[in-house]
Amino acid sequence: MPRLRVPALLKYYLQDQTELPLEGETVQEALQHLTSQYPQMTPHLFDPAGRLRRHINIFLNQENIRTLQGLQTPLRPEDTLKIVPSVTGG
Amino acid sequence: MLTHDQILRYSRHLLIPEVGLTGQQKLHNASALIIGAGGLGSPIALYLAAAGVGRIGLLDYDVVEETNLQRQIAHGMSSLGKRKVESARARMLDINPDAKVETYDQPFTSANALQIAANYDVLIDGSDNFPTRYLSNDVAVLLGKPLVYGSIFRFDGQASVFDARTGPCYRCLFPEPPPPGLVPTCAEGGVLGVLPGVIGSIQATEALKILLGIGDTLQGRLLLYNALDMSFDFVTLRKNPQCRICGENPQITQLIDYEAFCGVPGQNHPVSAEDWDITAPELARRLQTDSAPLLLDVREPHELQISALPGALNIPLGTLAARLSELDSAREMVVLCRAGTRSSRAVGLLTAAGFRRVKNLQGGIHAWAREVDPSLAVY
Ligand SMILES: [Zn+2]
Numbered sequence: 236m237p238r239l240r241v242p243a244l245l246k247y248y249l250q251d252q253t254e255l256p257l258e259g260e261t262v263q264e265a266l267q268h269l270t271s272q273y274p275q276m277t278p279h280l281f282d283p284a285g286r287l288r289r290h291i292n293i294f295l296n297q298e299n300i301r302t303l304q305g306l307q308t309p310l311r312p313e314d315t316l317k318i319v320p321s322v323t324g325g
Numbered sequence: 326m327l328t329h330d331q332i333l334r335y336s337r338h339l340l341i342p343e344v345g346l347t348g349q350q351k352l353h354n355a356s357a358l359i360i361g362a363g364g365l366g367s368p369i370a371l372y373l374a375a376a377g378v379g380r381i382g383l384l385d386y387d388v389v390e391e392t393n394l395q396r397q398i399a400h401g402m403s404s405l406g407k408r409k410v411e412s413a414r415a416r417m418l419d420i421n422p423d424a425k426v427e428t429y430d431q432p433f434t435s436a437n438a439l440q441i442a443a444n445y446d447v448l449i450d451g452s453d454n455f456p457t458r459y460l461s462n463d464v465a466v467l468l469g470k471p472l473v474y475g476s477i478f479r480f481d482g483q484a485s486v487f488d489a490r491t492g493p494c495y496r497c498l499f500p501e502p503p504p505p506g507l508v509p510t511c512a513e514g515g516v517l518g519v520l521p522g523v524i525g526s527i528q529a530t531e532a533l534k535i536l537l538g539i540g541d542t543l544q545g546r547l548l549l550y551n552a553l554d555m556s557f558d559f560v561t562l563r564k565n566p567q568c569r570i571c572g573e574n575p576q577i578t579q580l581i582d583y584e585a586f587c588g589v590p591g592q593n594h595p596v597s598a599e600d601w602d603i604t605a606p607e608l609a610r611r612l613q614t615d616s617a618p619l620l621l622d623v624r625e626p627h628e629l630q631i632s633a634l635p636g637a638l639n640i641p642l643g644t645l646a647a648r649l650s651e652l653d654s655a656r657e658m659v660v661l662c663r664a665g666t667r668s669s670r671a672v673g674l675l676t677a678a679g680f681r682r683v684k685n686l687q688g689g690i691h692a693w694a695r696e697v698d699p700s701l702a703v704y
Contacts, residue, residue, distance in 0.1 A: 242481040243553065244508065247625075247643065253554075278646040279507065289501035290508070294560040302563055317560065319549065321499040322478040324511035325365045325453035325521070 237265065237314040244320060248275040257316060262293060263306035265316065280318070290321040327353070331423065335377055343539045349377060353423075355536040356380035358445035360433055360461050362409040363387070364511070364521030365451035365475050365528060367399035372529040374417035374424040378536065381417070382445055384429035385409040396518035433457055435580035438464045447535050449473045449528055453510060455502040456583035462487065462495035463580055466570050471535050471544075475528040478509075480517055482524035482550040485562060486531050486542040489571035497565035497572075498547065505588045506642055506670035513642070513667050514625070517552055524550065601672055602687040605696040608659055618657040618684070623671045628663065632690055632701040642667045645674055654680045661686035661693075663704070 237257045246253045250273070259265035270277045282288055293300045294317040300308045310316070327335070327349060338344045344352075357378055359366050362385035373381055387409045389400040397409075404412035410428035417426050429441060433452070442448055442464045450461045450472060458476075465472035466489040474495060475484045487494045527548065534540045549558040570577040603611070611618060620637035622629060629639055640648050642662070652658070658680070662668040665688050672685045686692065694701035 240558075242549070242551070243479045244481060244514075247641070248647075253551075275644050275647045279643070282504075288503065290499050290503040292498060297559065297561045299560070299563070301565070317549070317558070319483075319547070319560065320508060321455075321503060322476045322481065322483065322508065323453060323455050323458060323502075324477040324514075324516055325361050325363055325451050325475070 236312055237310045239316045241318045249273050262300055262308045292319040348537045352377045353379045356445045357447045357532055358382035358442055359449045359451055360384050361451035362413045364396045365525040367397045368522050368525035369449055369451055369529045370399055370413050370417055374421045376533055380425045382427045383410050384433055386432045396521050447471050447532050449532055455587040460583045463570055466494050473528045473531045475524040477516055477520045477524050480552040482520055484524055484527045484548040486544040492544045493562045493564045494571045496570050497568045502587045506674050520552055601685045603684040604687050605692040609697045618659045621658050621660045623667050624662050631704050642671050645671055649678055657682040659684045659686055662689045664689040664691050
């Protein structure tokens with residue numbers, strides 16, 4: 236089963252998990268399933284029009300899904316999806 | 326040529342074949358600009374000074390406060406209240422009197438950034454806000470200079486090297502900042518004190534490698550560090566052909582208004598706060614009346630354990646957008662946080678969502694502790 240990894244910044248919207256299993260054939264399906272389980276996560280990933288926010292990057296293993304097939308990128312069981320938001324602390 | 330004293334000082338560098346006399350001489354002739362003299366800027370400044378980088382620019386427009394000392398190791402008790410750049414400069418010169426430290430006790434803005442940055446070989450981003458990060462990136466791209474990036478939050482750190490001449494820039498990765506209020510800053514969300522030590526040291530390492538021309542830098546890679554798992558992960562960064570500043574058809578060819586771009590009020594755009602703000606004594610008075618407003622505390626739950634106002638509803642700022650349905654827009658509301666920053670963002674968010682009877686507790690629970698109830702802890 237593919238897995239999701241998020242930084243601590245986002246774990247508060249995932250009941251304190253930084254790593255969890257994903258369900259779905261594509262990145263889109265997996266994120267839809269995720270946000271239906273954890274609705275608090277939705278505004279952090281998507282804007283009100285339902286587009287992935289521009290400060291959120293999603294990496295499939297090492298590659299940004301923007302350089303793959305975007306949200307339509309297929310997921311394999313061994314994949315790790317990483318959400319990388321911009322943070323600004325210094 | 327290095328003097329005998331310098332040869333002794335840099336002995337441990339001279340013993341490394343990759344540095345040696347030639348490399349040390351390179352560092353001596355090199356220059357770096359550190360943007361920010363806080364958590365990240367502290368270790369960067371101290372290590373670059375110690376390493377013998379000949380000329381170091383240090384830019385910050387802040388004074389040393391007690392809450393800085395948990396992580397900003399360039400400063401100490403003796404520099405409380407002093408300008409950060411002066412405090413750090415004194416410490417750098419104590420480590421290495423050879424260092425030429427050029428201080429800029431001013432904000433980094435579209436008006437001065439190009440002129441300041443043009444004098445340095447490498448730019449290092451140790452800032453703590455989005456406008457400065459986008460400004461630093463655009464300056465680096467427009468001047469054709471490498472930018473060593475680092476950013477931190479709680480237990481997570483990111484680092485990379487951006488050089489748009491040969492690879493991606495910060496905008497290629499993050500085309501736009503998050504909407505104001507969605508992503509908390511360290512002042513709002515906290516940070517493990519040693520985290521900037523780790524990420525800042527990595528930034529200093531990358532800057533030294535760039536100046537020496539050795540090794541493989543983080544260019545084309547983003548380091549994701551997590552202190553809780555003690556994990557170092559890397560993802561691949563590529564140039565975005567649509568990047569607005571370094572892509573195939575750049576739309577940004579000169580510096581812009583970064584505060585407007587990031588949707589935050591800046592020095593030039595004062596918010597007309599009077600309409601929004603309520604002072605602590607005024608709130609105390611209002612709470613005694615029959616028309617007491619609802620108190621909405623937008624801090625994180627663990628902060629309420631330190632100090633809280635009785636009866637306040639707790640919805641952390643980050644979850645507010647998703648929990649608007651829990652609030653009654655007809656009822657008057659006063660939003661509060663630690664010092665007033667998050668609550669003013671929450672007021673902005675609530676106003677944008679159609680709430681009309683919302684006020685911001687000016688100065689947050691700190692002001693309350695100062696002016697109404699001194700028994701509350703300040704943190
Ligand atoms: Zn770019």
